[in-house]
Amino acid sequence: MLNSKNVYLGKVRSSIRELFEYGKRRKEEIGEENVFDFSLGNPSVPAPEAVREALEDIIANTDPVVLHGYTSAQGDFSVRKTIADYINSRFQTALTADCLYMTCGAAASLTIVLNAILNPGDEVITVAPYFPEYKVFTGHAGGKLIAVDGAEGTFGIDIKNIKAVLTPRTKAVLINSPNNPSGVVYGEEDIVNLVKAISEYSLKHGTEIYLISDEPYRELVFDQETHVPFIMNYYERSIICYSYSKSLSLPGERIGYIAVNNKMPEWEEVYAGVCGAGRALGYVCAPNLFQQLVKRVCGTTSDISIYKRNRDRLLSALREYGYEVVKPEGAFYMFVKALERDAKQFAERAKQFELLLVAGDDFGTPGYVRISYCVSPEMIERSLPAFKALADSYK
């Protein structure tokens, strides 16, 4: 008898991956340019030129024994120091290198943090729509994911829904803003209300509740007036899970970090838990070359103007065709209301128009589909008649 949970997870492809595979076959049949694949969140904008230059320079001019050698498990000190300094100057925090733990990307950041803080049966609250792997990560760490609906019409945080599920077992609230799959950014009011609710609850019940912020899309914000609150400035018991996958277009290289807020009394315990969980999960250190890379290009991002252009074009066109869409302020996803009750049926019908859209059911919000618009602007243009025809087919 193998571990049946993990065998199951390995067999059941996510519906996103399933759709992507369908798209590959379909492209072979009718030509790549005739399939409008909005299924995956793989950045279409290349890493900035600074990445190539830095990689070439590091490889050419560093002793390979040092460059490719182990770093300490939490990451190279100078890398952590550089990132801590960068965060401090940008967000007026006072982090040290010892608050940072370098990871193999956002998924690793999350599994490590969850394994650091959860005991069997602990609950983690998140807001739907949410990234489906949260459930897998929380489950493996022995916890239970409790998803509550986001605010109607905006997909922001509906604080009464959070309050309704707070229990003595609540160990964390996990948020993701800019959000996958809605593209929505939780505003300052949302964060302030959330912090107030969990502070009051934990004070009253003598518990600790951590606020975990999953931030792979932090830099992908399109409008100057959109402000992504930095949770450490609002709540002591906060932990940030960051990834360079989207901001530097390096998703396959697996580099990110965990930052533990040193304003919380027990931050050193939490950090020790992070180190121990990383060890138990088999993370020896984050890839050294990419640690050195992010030290060099800290603060740089890919050219995200294409994503903004895609958003603007798609949003105005879809609204013109009669779709209901909450305006995405960041990331590269759009959550669109299905034109029939069952989003899976709607996504099936979209396939007839060669549109590959992911039904929202897996994100905890039925009745919607996700569009990943990290694609070429040309594909967006080519896809518009199909979106129009799909809408017309319901009239």
Added chain:
Amino acid sequence: MLNSKNVYLGKVRSSIRELFEYGKRRKEEIGEENVFDFSLGNPSVPAPEAVREALEDIIANTDPVVLHGYTSAQGDFSVRKTIADYINSRFQTALTADCLYMTCGAAASLTIVLNAILNPGDEVITVAPYFPEYKVFTGHAGGKLIAVDGAEGTFGIDIKNIKAVLTPRTKAVLINSPNNPSGVVYGEEDIVNLVKAISEYSLKHGTEIYLISDEPYRELVFDQETHVPFIMNYYERSIICYSYSKSLSLPGERIGYIAVNNKMPEWEEVYAGVCGAGRALGYVCAPNLFQQLVKRVCGTTSDISIYKRNRDRLLSALREYGYEVVKPEGAFYMFVKALERDAKQFAERAKQFELLLVAGDDFGTPGYVRISYCVSPEMIERSLPAFKALADSYK
């Protein structure tokens, strides 16, 4: 309440790491050249020039969106195909790309395999001396590590010790050859006897026992007559955990693989378990750049002649001074009998001679110390008078 197990693991530094930190301080006090640090297994031989050339070529000539993009979770198909073909031609197997799963190094390979096959309470047998993290990895996966003593005088496999601990809960036997910390290679007779014992037991009791081979040191073998048996040629239910950390001197870059033997009836189930466990632990894919690298340099190794030279020099000198050492046939470790009963006391006394040796207690074999000789030949020469003085201090 945080997860106390993981907090503990994060706080309790391994004694190896502790000694390494002591060495760093001591070097600052009395000068680097006066401390003989044999504590860590960090390769001192640089990655072969082919690594630098391949990295530079790949970075200069690959579309960054493809190069740094996600691969499938199990790894890029062409990378897995190349490695499967290489293994097949070297070991007369018939693996396909679908038997291979690319990982972030040996530790990740092990945690993923253990999480794929173990259910709570399952037992994993290993042979002492053994790598201490085996206990951590097995424990996190819900299992229990059962260590048995290696053969007296040789540190090979003592089959009666294995037979004595086989139970219906035995889910796997985990071996590591060439061995850390003894440098010993398990010969064909050891493997044949082991396979016979577990085959007979599992047949009789209707259980399945997997043989997991942890092979970061496979290529580090010094003498032509030393043959490291390839377990897939001996046992159906075998799984290989490989890493390029030592063979290509890339320990900080985290690249390796799991190979599931497709001769076992349920190999596709095991592979699904591997995919699911990787997902649950947060491993999205192995770093893409290093996947492409190992595809290019598959079969190349660092220049290991220095390790052989170090072994020969150190072995003959230590024996001359009166130390008892089992001749290491591979890896870059030597396991030396302490000159007093308590190896920790012995290692403490060695410090007075500026020799940093790791007591064998953590490896499950008290009374010995480990010497990591992946150091410069010059340091070996400089250290010899200290080894002599240490031995003399016991006369």
